[in-house]
Amino acid sequence: MLLEKDLHKLLFFSNLQIDLKKQKKLLREINLNIKLLKKIDVENISSTNIFKRTRINLKDIKSHTKTHNKNSIGYYYILNKQNV
Amino acid sequence: MYKKTIKQLILDLSKKRYSVVELVQAYLTQIKKSKLNAFTTITEKSALTEAQKADATNKTNKYAKIIGIPFAHKDVFCTKNIRTTCATKMLKNFVPQYDSTIHKKLKKNGFILLGKTNMDEFCMGSNGEHSIFGSVLNPLNHSRTPGGSSSGSAASVAANLVPFATGSDTGGSVRQPASFCGIVGLKPTYGRISRYGLVQYASSLDHCGILAKTVEDCGIVLNVIAGYDENDLTSIKDKSNFLSTLTQPLRGTVIGIPRELFEETIEKEIFSAWVATIEKLRFLGVKIVFVKLCKTNLYTAVYRAIATVECLSNLARYDSIQYGNNIASMQTHKQYNDIRTKYFGLEVKKRIILGNYLALNYNNNNIYNNAKKLRIYITENYKKTFKDVHAILHPTTPTTAFLLGNKSELTQIKADKYTCAANLTGMPAITIPVQLTKQNIPVSMQLMSNVYQEKVILNIAHLLQAMVN
Numbered sequence: 001m002l003l004e005k006d007l008h009k010l011l012f013f014s015n016l017q018i019d020l021k022k023q024k025k026l027l028r029e030i031n032l033n034i035k036l037l038k039k040i041d042v043e044n045i046s047s048t049n050i051f052k053r054t055r056i057n058l059k060d061i062k063s064h065t066k067t068h069n070k071n072s073i074g075y076y077y078i079l080n081k082q083n084v
Numbered sequence: 085m086y087k088k089t090i091k092q093l094i095l096d097l098s099k100k101r102y103s104v105v106e107l108v109q110a111y112l113t114q115i116k117k118s119k120l121n122a123f124t125t126i127t128e129k130s131a132l133t134e135a136q137k138a139d140a141t142n143k144t145n146k147y148a149k150i151i152g153i154p155f156a157h158k159d160v161f162c163t164k165n166i167r168t169t170c171a172t173k174m175l176k177n178f179v180p181q182y183d184s185t186i187h188k189k190l191k192k193n194g195f196i197l198l199g200k201t202n203m204d205e206f207c208m209g210s211n212g213e214h215s216i217f218g219s220v221l222n223p224l225n226h227s228r229t230p231g232g233s234s235s236g237s238a239a240s241v242a243a244n245l246v247p248f249a250t251g252s253d254t255g256g257s258v259r260q261p262a263s264f265c266g267i268v269g270l271k272p273t274y275g276r277i278s279r280y281g282l283v284q285y286a287s288s289l290d291h292c293g294i295l296a297k298t299v300e301d302c303g304i305v306l307n308v309i310a311g312y313d314e315n316d317l318t319s320i321k322d323k324s325n326f327l328s329t330l331t332q333p334l335r336g337t338v339i340g341i342p343r344e345l346f347e348e349t350i351e352k353e354i355f356s357a358w359v360a361t362i363e364k365l366r367f368l369g370v371k372i373v374f375v376k377l378c379k380t381n382l383y384t385a386v387y388r389a390i391a392t393v394e395c396l397s398n399l400a401r402y403d404s405i406q407y408g409n410n411i412a413s414m415q416t417h418k419q420y421n422d423i424r425t426k427y428f429g430l431e432v433k434k435r436i437i438l439g440n441y442l443a444l445n446y447n448n449n450n451i452y453n454n455a456k457k458l459r460i461y462i463t464e465n466y467k468k469t470f471k472d473v474h475a476i477l478h479p480t481t482p483t484t485a486f487l488l489g490n491k492s493e494l495t496q497i498k499a500d501k502y503t504c505a506a507n508l509t510g511m512p513a514i515t516i517p518v519q520l521t522k523q524n525i526p527v528s529m530q531l532m533s534n535v536y537q538e539k540v541i542l543n544i545a546h547l548l549q550a551m552v553n
Contacts, residue, residue: 002441013444014396014436015417017425026434029493033438036385036497042454042461 002031086110087244090153090301097142097150104142104152104196108135111154111198115245120221122236122245124159125167126199134196141194151194155305156249158237159200160207161292162281163187166197170283171215172205174402174427184281185313186250186292193308198246201236205429206399207254207285209233210499211491212261214431219488224266225525228485231261231499237295238265248296248305254285255387256480256503258293259515259530264485266517266526268549270294270302270542273535274510275320277306278313286394289387289507299516299546303327306538322536329539330546334368337544339531340375340473345502350482357519357527358479364518364551365477370544375473377505378465382458384497387504389442389455396439399432463509470534475541478502480515480530502530512538514545518552 002010007027011018018026085093085102096102108131115126131154138152162168162180169175183191191197204214212220212235220235222228223243230239234251238261241249251258253271262269270293277292284290294305303326312321341362362372401407404423428436442452469476482501506513513532520526529548531541 007437010437010440010444014433014440015421015424016428016433016436017421018433022430026430026437029434030438030441032493033388033497034441037389037442037451037455040382040385040389040451040454040458042457 002027002034086114088247089297090247090304091298093153093247094150097152104135104138105132107152108132108154108196108198111246114243115198115240118240118243118245120223120230120239120243120245121218122201122220122240122243123156123199124169124171124202124217124236127166127197130166131196131198138194138196149194152196153194154196154198154246155190156198156201156237156240156246157187158203158234158249158251160203160252160283161187161250162283163197163200166200168200168283169216170206171203171217172427172429172432173216175283175407176216178407180281182281185278185315186309187281189309189311195308201234201240201249203236204233204257204431206283206395206432207233207252207257208395208431208435210256210260210496211486211488212236212239213488213491214429216429221488222265222485225485225523227488228525229264229488229490231264231485233257234261234293234295238262238267238269241265241267241295241297248294248301251293251295252282252285253291253293253507254289254391255500255507258291258295259480259503259506259513259528260499262295263480263515263517263526263528263530266520266528268296268299268302268517268545269515270296270299270306270538271506271513272306272310272538273320273512275316275318276310276512276536276538278311278316278319280313280315284398286391287398288394289391291507291510299514299542299549300327300330302514303330303542303546320536324539326538326542329543332543334365334370334544334547336371337369337475337540338371338373338473339365339544340373340469340476342377342380342476342478343374344377344380345478346374348482350479351484353519353521354479354482354484354527358477358529361477361518361529361548364548365544368547368551373473375469375476377469379458379462380505383462383505383508384501386455386458386462387500387508388438388497389452390459390508392435392439393442393452394439395435396443399428399436402427459508462505466505466509466511467534470537474537475531475533475544477529477531480528484521484525484527506530506532509535511535512541514541516545516549516552518548
């Protein structure tokens with residue numbers, strides 16, 4: 001469960017501030033989500049399926065990021081950061 | 085004339101029953117009269133200019149295709165020199181310098197933009213109430229929500245303010261509002277429509293979609309906007325005619341019913357509509373079988389985990405330097421903090437914080453990595469299922485349109501329950517209204533098929549819609 005002090009840390013990392021009056025409601029809703037997310041388990045899944053990865057054509061990505069502007073950040077931004 | 089489908093409008097315009105200018109004026113009058121709060125921007129002046137040009141072209145090019153069908157964009161698609169707000173304070177005054185590919189293609193094919201529709205802030209929400217422009221009303225019942233996040237697009241099509249509208253679908257944002265408003269909503273395969281110029285929320289889950297009155301209309305629009313785009317590396321090269329198999333008989337088609345969802349407790353009227361639809365499909369010659377889907381109870385959790393982390397990454401760009409409202413001489417970290425605090429809504433902040441919780445690997449739970457693994461597992465499970473069946477049928481939502489003001493977190497989570505699997509797997513899905521409840525609220529069913537198989541679901545949905553009507 002996320003406590004108030006944890007929320008303050010997360011707010012700092014998110015570059016955000018929250019109105020004190022809304023903090024309790026926000027904390028309650030985040031904890032509800034965390035409760036849901038903690039149900040995720042991968043115990044009974046065979047490893048062959050999990051580690052299958054889609055092949056990415058590196059040439060495509062490089063040419064794409066070269067010719068493209070900053071508008072398509074998101075996915076390719078992460079790839080760029082990893083120096084693909 | 086404003087109540088007609090795209091197909092009927094094309095026929096009327098070709099027979100010169102009315103001009104494009106008259107048509108556009110009729111829709112604009114309806115939009116101005118409407119009290120649904122479905123539009124954020126109305127492009128009256130440019131629409132009328134385009135209509136005049138279309139009339140001139142239709143007159144001179146006797147044998148060319150008819151142009152001048154009006155439409156609306158969800159306010160998440162970039163349109164050159166037209167404000168694109170995403171219903172957020174952060175982009176309230178943002179005027180893009182380029183057109184999104186979807187807009188470029190529609191414009192090139194003679195479609196006329198009437199305006200931008202209201203939505204949940206940055207596509208985050210399931211009820212159309214998280215917008216700086218205020219809540220959108222459901223045209224069928226003003227006390228109910230039109231769904232979200234494409235709330236304005238769904239409401240405007242259902243209220244005959246436009247013949248069709250575009251939308252974006254990250255966890256069900258096209259199909260859920262279409263279902264609540266009793267219209268057709270199509271989310272094609274991931275990459276079928278270019279996402280260039282779509283303001284991003286969760287890049288690997290974001291899809292562009294279509295909201296229209298009929299399945300055929302969805303096919304007509306999909307034929308125009310689908311296709312490869314060099315600006316979107318994830319777009320696919322396959323270009324099909326989605327109308328070619330629309331009326332093909334369904335004998336030999338196999339549809340799967342997920343046993344796990346069939347055994348769940350859903351609203352009584354939705355369940356009876358589901359059973360009635362199965363019977364109708366049997367009558368059309370479809371073979372119905374039960375299929376087994378794994379981990380259905382975790383779909384929403386996996387979707388939420390991936391969406392929030394990607395949202396955290398995508399929304400980092402709103403720093404007021406590159407994007408976002410600007411404060412003069414903004415230099416310090418404190419000011420950066422202040423701007424994000426001031427201009428992001430509470431729902432957006434919540435998802436950013438949740439994304440950080442997962443990305444920072446808080447409590448050492450590795451939730452995000454497990455969610456990614458489960459996503460692959462779910463996709464494999466669906467692919468395996470589609471070896472035996474052509475499509476899967478189940479209700480679009482477990483509940484009908486909920487009351488306005490119901491912002492409970494649990495309702496929001498539940499709303500995506502049946503729709504988010506199509507986003508996780510990237511497979512196409514369509515929702516069609518099949519029945520009305522005793523309170524006149526629409527109930528819709530969702531058809532989902534394997535990747536690139538839009539033709540299959542369009543075919544089934546078209547014949548089913550004809551039978552329902």
